Amino acid sequence: MRKNLQRVFALALTGAMMAGTVSAFAAEEATGMDSWTAFEETVELAIPVYDRGAEGVPDVSNNYWTQWIQENFGDQYNINVTFVPITRSDVMTDYALLAAAEDLPTVLMEYDYPKVAQWAADGYLTTIDLDEFAKVAPTYYQSMVDNNQLIYTALGDETYFAMAERPYYNTTYRYQTWVRMDWLREVGYDHVPETREEWVDAMTKIKEAGICEYPGGGFMIGNGSDQTQPWRTYPMDETEWAIHGDYNILPLGWEPNYKLLKSANADYNAGITNPEYYITTQEDAKANFVNGKCYSYSDYIGPVMDTLTAFYEANPDAELAIVPAGATSAEVPAWRAENPFGMIVGFSSFASEDEIKAAWMYMEWLSQEENLFTFQWGIEGENFNYDAETGLPVAVSDYDGEYKQGYNSSKDYWCIVIESKEAGTIEQVVEANTPQDLPQNFTEDIIQFYYDRVELAAQGYGPSDCQFSVPIEAQSEYLTTLQELYKEYRDNLTMCAPEEFDALYEQYAQEYLDAGYQAVIDERLEAYEAGNTTKLPIYE
């Protein structure tokens, strides 16, 4: 009996192993890079890349790394890969002009859902079959599955998008603010101000001590500024979050926005904000920080940060500090968590089947660990070296040779796959991405910042924006109108006399509603009530 059982078990095991082998063989045969062959005729593949107008970086559409892609990927599969520069500050116009010329790149990608939804509504994007995508790009697809991103790939009943990975999206620890600790010490602070009261007090003292005329600095706002999370009430009302929480069309008329602008008005009238902020560009603001004309500077961290390097050269005795996660110059130490995805990748409706397949192949090829690593870190001994203790790569911050990478370690190229350079534990990742070769090292502070943010996120202080699974047509219709209107109203409200603020705010809020915001929130509410949105997580 026992022998019989053993036989049955052995047979079953053998059968299962054979079936597994056959199915694995079949799967391997049908999918992924092993299944690819070169196209018979050359296929054109156009990939967008942000042109940020940054100084000291190679030509975005023709450099060592674009050629590296052509040689290592394009030439293998008879694909001609070209890169289409997209002005970072004017993405929608660039794509619109390319569409008008029927010259859209094969891939269209952006970080913001309303923008890609508009492209879909305008017919720029073609629908895709995710099963087919999974066959050509299984590594990329699996990453989407692992990161629970499949729910974001469709608009209504149609699937349009693939999603890049965004590690640690809910903490946004990579965006940091540096402040003048030496100035704070001069006015009696031994810590970075943690509340709005402390912040206003410190700014006033710095100003009165003659250390800096306008410590609050400031620069003209762009789209995506004026985020209301630090002015919201927690736990949030889910309906309000769904209809007002978006940062592309700012919620003029919503209580948190009122509080934000009221404080901006107070800071302006107290002489904390630079009175020329509205004609000061972001680059001018960086120069102001370097030249000791403002208190703080915010940016995404990277191994090479030119502004900080220039700052220490100009101010060798200065001391900087990172603003801790629990500190705020508003009401609540809350922030806008990034989307649970990086780039939202769509495909041109002008592209042929072969071109779209080439795009999927490119995404899969770049998802391979060795290719992604080389693209992110560069050449060993040139762009980076391995740390003898940890064995992890460390970027050469002042590298300026033949293999020089694009802006922020060529991120605008590999962002189609992932949003940040990751290697090892969070401590190791932070260490690798913290600015190198500066008189001060911020690694420990940023690691602490990360863990504090994890705790705050668990309490609901880092909400992501609501995502809609149906197109909100009013958003596409009124996006540019409302964005332009907001800039105008916002500056008028910031610079008006304090006693005029409330009446002016009320007037502008009504005009904003009439100009299209009412239509936007009505449609969002309808989608929310119909269950076509993500939900706000419930926190203990």
Added chain:
Amino acid sequence: MAFGKSKTPGLKVHTTWRKALARDWQLYLLLLFPVIMVVVFNYASYPGLRMIFMDYKPAKGYDGSKWVGLGTFEKVFRDKDFHRSLRNSIVFNLLDLAVGFPMPIILALILNELKFPRFKKVTQTILYLPHFLSWVIIGSVAYQLFRPNSGIVNIVMMNWGLIDKGIPFLTEKWHWAVTYLLIGVWQSMGWGTIIYLAAITSISGELYEAAMIDGASRWQRMWHITLPGIKGTVVTLLIMNLGKVMNSNYERLDQFGNTQVKDFQYQLAVYIYDKGLAGSKFSMATAVGLFQSVVGLCLVLIADRVAKALGEDGLI
């Protein structure tokens, strides 16, 4: 076949296309390039005008886009922003014309009176230079000069005790209007003198000699000989400039723009860019473009009639 007949009394010219081409082929070849340019850029795009009557989506093309009749015009004419941009365009272009049009004439008259040739050439070159600067450069330099607090002009004036507080040259709408117009005049007046100087050279020197013999002063020669001598050119250019009253230069407006002057800076070019191009509403952008052209054409025709009624040659 007769090619043409001379209007000169007593002179008859009989030729054929073939003979004319054989004789002047180089001239016709030269003419070919501008003709191609005009055809390609001014006429080849005409079929695209049908997008005005569609909800045009580039990805769907003309065949796939929906017809909407006059809906686009209705939408544009009901838009408050369009009214604001139209008002600003007309007012600022008329002001540009009023301030900017006489300046090259005055400058050409002054240059014509300069007798020291080297000084005249150097002056002309300096005056032409701003024309070759892009609006991006001019705008950026203007902001460095005219910022209310940190602009060099305000700092110098405050240091000299001329003012207590910085003048908001580019950050308050009325000051902005004046600065914007004057910088426009500075940029274009030198280049504008070229045509008038060319016209002045065609005036017979004998007229000046005769006037001098009769004892005419420099001012009288300028008033009674030079100005009447270039009157035809002035009228022609005035008519052509009237056709541009609906136009505006996006680069110039963009470089001088900021949120505090939007009330005046928001002109048709900005409207077309913001709503039409950035917002992917190509039908709207085209409708406004056609509207500008039609109104411009009407103004040119009216001005031409008026000029003819006043005894001038006109344009057409």
